[in-house]
Amino acid sequence: MDFKKNMDRAKMMISPAVPPRFVHWKTLLLFSIVIWILSFFALDGGEDFIAGVGWILITISIGWATSLPPFIIGKLPLSPWVIATFISLLIYQLTEDTDPTLALKAWPLIAAVFIAVMEGFKSRSPENSPPLLSRTSLVTIILIHVLLSCWIELYILLVQQMENNPELNPSITRPRSAFLQPASSLLHAKNHNFLKLDEQF
Amino acid sequence: MQPFILAGRAILFRLLRLLMTITIESFVYQKSFKISPKQGVKYAIIIDLFAEVFGAIVFTSLQTFFPFNTARHLIIYLTLDDFQKFAPDVIVLTLFYFLLFLLVKWIGLLFLDMFVFDNDNSVSDQATSTSNLERSTQWGNQFKIVTKAHTISYTVTLLFVLLKIRVFYF
Numbered sequence: 001m002d003f004k005k006n007m008d009r010a011k012m013m014i015s016p017a018v019p020p021r022f023v024h025w026k027t028l029l030l031f032s033i034v035i036w037i038l039s040f041f042a043l044d045g046g047e048d049f050i051a052g053v054g055w056i057l058i059t060i061s062i063g064w065a066t067s068l069p070p071f072i073i074g075k076l077p078l079s080p081w082v083i084a085t086f087i088s089l090l091i092y093q094l095t096e097d098t099d100p101t102l103a104l105k106a107w108p109l110i111a112a113v114f115i116a117v118m119e120g121f122k123s124r125s126p127e128n129s130p131p132l133l134s135r136t137s138l139v140t141i142i143l144i145h146v147l148l149s150c151w152i153e154l155y156i157l158l159v160q161q162m163e164n165n166p167e168l169n170p171s172i173t174r175p176r177s178a179f180l181q182p183a184s185s186l187l188h189a190k191n192h193n194f195l196k197l198d199e200q201f
Numbered sequence: 202m203q204p205f206i207l208a209g210r211a212i213l214f215r216l217l218r219l220l221m222t223i224t225i226e227s228f229v230y231q232k233s234f235k236i237s238p239k240q241g242v243k244y245a246i247i248i249d250l251f252a253e254v255f256g257a258i259v260f261t262s263l264q265t266f267f268p269f270n271t272a273r274h275l276i277i278y279l280t281l282d283d284f285q286k287f288a289p290d291v292i293v294l295t296l297f298y299f300l301l302f303l304l305v306k307w308i309g310l311l312f313l314d315m316f317v318f319d320n321d322n323s324v325s326d327q328a329t330s331t332s333n334l335e336r337s338t339q340w341g342n343q344f345k346i347v348t349k350a351h352t353i354s355y356t357v358t359l360l361f362v363l364l365k366i367r368v369f370y371f
Contacts, residue, residue, distance in 0.1 A: 136243055136247065140247055143247065144250065147253055147254050150254055150258060150261070151212050151215070151216075154211075154260070154261060158204070158208035158211060159205050
């Protein structure tokens, strides 16, 4: 009796994880978990490759899941941004030592590429799945993502430049009392630290 | 002030300037092309985003090639908006950026005209606007309208920058 009860409980717990058919995102998720467990038993050098394959499978699986309801906001599915996040994490792991900011800069660009690809596929067969966005909206969204990437690059560049060259930082180059002086006096101040910098370099 | 706060503030101000530019230019496009306000905003958003992306790419590539002193002025002027001395290079940079953005915005409008709105007749008001745009398809006329919109928005943003310097740095 107890055995049957336990079996029923186990079935109830497992049933949400079981894919309803073979071609399903849950199948890929299960495969990725199996591959991840296998990577622990892999021989030297092989575990990174196996874990990488598992990561790609989990990316596809989660991307697939987030392209279905309830992960659709308005008309847009969340999958491009989720896939871009997973790919960026993989890029970060690969380039952590050489360029740690690359993954962050690449994230909006990867998302933009996925949005464009998704719309491209939809516009090929408009009778089956009509495009979600008009061409104007698509161009706007792609430009916003590219601009986001440019601004992340600009932010990192500014922080690096100010850390390497402290004279670029206005709060360091100017004495605190300068904040209390009227603009006109500073514009004509000949002995001001900030204005002297040009002569120093 | 910490560099990351200053850099974040610089990016936020760029966003604010972009929003101001879009608002002003959408109004000019709406009046000049005789299109709906919604369509004017769409025009301004795409043209200004295109220009901003181009500007950011030019900035990041230029500052690596310039000698240190010029690069320093470039960073101070374009991102921190912290020019206290009207040095010749500041005036040259202002003129250079004005002309560069004007050219890019004009190219952006031509790009919009050729590739975006021509193929985007799914929404009725867009189709109407395309026909409105066709009335002024001569390049000279378009250039005149872009110049007008850009000059007004650039003047307003420069005034905003001067106000910002007055508020934040003095």
